Amino acid sequence: VHSILNALTSRCFYKKWMAAPSQGRFGFCLSRSRLSNCLNDKHMSFCDWRFISRARLALTPVNASNHSGLSKMCRKCGAELESLAHVLNHCRVHSAFWRKRHDGVQTLLCDQLKSRYPQAILSVDKKFEHASSVSGGDLRPDVLLELPLEKKVFIVDVKCTIDTTSAWESAAILTKTKYQPIADYYKMNGYTTVTLCNFVVSSLGSFCPSN
Secondary structure, eight states: OHHHHHHHHHHHHHHHHHHSTTHHHHHHHHTTOGGGGOOOTTSOOHHHHHHHHHHHTTOSOOGGGOOSSOOOSOTTTOOSOOOHHIIIIIOGGGHHHHHHHHHHHHHHHHHHHHHHOTTSEEEESOOOTTGGGSTTSSOOOSEEEEEGGGTEEEEEEEEOOOSOHHHHHHHHHHHHHHHHHHHHHHHHTTOSEEEEEEEEBOTTSOBOTTO
8 A cells, every 4th residue: 555655646746747847848858768867976976966956856046047027147148048958058158068068978978889899990079081982071970880890880979958859859860961971971882780870968967768
């Protein structure tokens, strides 16, 4: 009986969370993958964990959430609306941290790929060496994993988006459009498996289920 009541109570609170305008959006993204909740102290300080936990519940003190008649402009860049999405993904003052965040995710991904495919040829953030043979010019895939003996190649685009499913979908479309010339090159050169894929981790740690 206790377990049934506990499950019903949890379900009730979950539905209320999902129904909230902004908190529900974060909650929905978090629920798409169990990896979204695998936060550990190996790559994160307590200060980072505390911020993420508050941000996931939309409890961060950004100007967009004030209802006292004060300005909602960004305190750093002067943008019209200082929302959490703006602070994490659009405020140009923090652009250096965007790259640092992206590179951190990319490094963790490459470490896993190296251990899983020790014989593979791994290129990270390098200009495609056969650029003269494809349309599109200076293409630089985030991760290019080649398995020549098996005639397989994986072209991976690392993305750190805002916490919305529409952002995940847009990232997938952009990747396929941008790197299709590289995929076509490998197909023309006898590779039987050519995979274009995204590795999407949102700004607050939500993992895209298609990763």
